[in-house]
Amino acid sequence: MSDGGPGSSLAQPLRPPSAGRAAALAGLVVLGAAVGLAGALVQAAWFPGGLLLALAGAAGLFLGGSYALGSRSGAVAPAAGWIVAVVLLTTTRPEGDFLFGAGGGSYLFLLGGMALAVICATVGAGRRPGAGSARLGK
Structure with missing residues (x-):
């Protein structure tokens, strides 16, 4: 069993992500922003189905994203894009226009999306130490 000693995979220093992984994370951020924008438009259109x-x-x-990249960063990257896009959509412009109305559905979308981001980042595929064929706990 690995205890985090010098030979353990848990004791290895963090490395910067590869170019492919960085591109995948950047793509997930952009995709998260797109899903946030689409969700902001759909959530009020067909309440409660939207x-x-x-x-x-x-x-x-x-x-x-978490399962595709095999780490929690795969869930955090689109969640960051989603939150940035949704928060930017909640700000009012000098003309007085804004996308979100002051209804319960808008607040459910904002808070529910943030809660889902935390849940998916917690439950998603995290780093697992390289274990052999032995069962854990024995």
Whole structure:
């Protein structure tokens, strides 16, 4: 069993991501922003079905990114893009225009999406130490 000693994979220093992984993370950030924008438009259009559809799309992206990259950073990257896009859409412009209305659905979309981001980053595929064929716990 690995205890984090000098020969353990847990004791290895962190390395910068490869170019392919950095590109995948950047793509997930952009995709998260796109899903946030689409969700902001859909959530108010067909309430409550649009809200559920927008949150399901966000959860699918967060969890799918986590499993695609095999780490929690795959869920954090699209969540960061989603949060930035949604928060930027909530700000009012000098003309007085804004995308979100002051209704319960908008708040459910904002808070529900953030909660889903935390849940998917926690539950998603995290780093696992390189274990042999032995079962853990024995």
